Amino acid sequence: MKAARSLIVALGCIAAPALAQDTDPQEPGFGEISCLVEPGRQAALSSQVPGVIERIDVQAGARVASGDPLFSLMRDVESASVDLERSRAAYASRRMQRNQRMIERNMLSESERDEIDTELRLARLQVNLANARLQQLTTRAPFDGWVSERLAEEGEFVDATPVLELVQLDPLRIEAALPLAAYGRIAVGDVIEVTLSSPVEQRYSAEVILVDPVIDASSGTFALAMRLANPDEQIPAGIGCELGGIVDEGES
Template sequence: MKLRKTWMLGALLVAPMTVSYNSMANFDGLSNELAPLSCLLEPSRDIELSSEVQGVIREIRVNRGDSVKKGQVVMRLNSTLEVAAVNTVKARLEFAKRKVERNADLYRKNLISDNEQDEMLTEQRLAEFQLKEARVKLSQRETKSPISGVVIERIKDPGEFVDELPFLRIATLNPMHAEVVLPAELYGTVKKDEAVTLYPLNSQTPYEGKVKIIDPIIDAASNTFAVTVSLNNDSGALSAGVRCQVEFKG
């Protein structure tokens, strides 16, 4: 299963913004009560799922808009051959075990050689290894969600062939992230875990968040750097793609 993280840059999706602050930088630091800055709400994780192996989809157990839990089975491939292989190896293992048990008394009485006993035990161990392998191959015929979130796109349907290309897209909406672009002059003044207040443009309710990520590199072309703010979204009131404003309290 291959995961691909999707990044949406607020600088590309939000109209050009003017960043203002009450006093410019000096060498001793910034007096940085910032005016509200433009931002964009994004999922904290946005991944595309693909199958670990190729095959024809037997069932996809979720639809667009459905909530999923981490570890939940979301897709199964046709697995007739894999199930048959597991059953075959199980029968071989059971036979090998019965053979060892039947000959245990003969071995204790020295009626069979050490070599014959070793061959029977080896057959049993090989069958155990083959059963583990068959079960792994069978488990690869289903895909589990690596995160809790919401299905935002179902790319494939039952009956279609799936390979390394994605068949499902899942986003985590709790916590929610907001991407903020700041001028390079403010680099070093914003701290990780610093408290911020965020105002979605479609709501009058303010939300409290914390700085989660500060880009370690300043973009030379725009002379800016990005900050990611994390917000609790237990209520589900925040929606990805909504523009917002954020105030740093620092």
């Protein structure tokens, strides 16, 4: 592990070059940069196909697991289609059974055998297709998380309109804009001390997951993203924070 280095050193050159000669750059609070705690993942969920919402299974604030059903569209037509295709497949299967002895004795021509076999295989594929269309009417959670907002109600017609918003709180994502002088001093894998604002007001260590290679010319800053573990999901998203120093360097 390399020796720890402070992010504040990079900031002192811009924020107060005169003070840098007289002030210890490791002093807490010197050159601190504001940041924002955001959900690790967030998604506005809509339906795969247009239709009328039949049922919404969750409310805002609900905890969901990946794969849980969230809402469903009306499915009368699709359910009837599944029943129809299953009946056709059952008929094709019975026809195959009735002709099996004739097939074994080579009493049917090759084209007749091929027709019976193809009819059965196509019927089974149609059942699979009808089931897939039916399953499209139910939207499931793409990841573990919380329903942050309910944007539609049962009985509404939706197409690409978001119905629910889902957020993931473990891990959290922290974003900040750093001055140009800090560029090259921070790398992916570094661990930075972060002080969270109210209501948490505690210090944590966050791992750098992104150093934006594009500098914003108008502000002279670049974006930094970090991952903050939140296994108990006690840290809320949406609060402010301040960056301290680099407490551990990742492998270069």
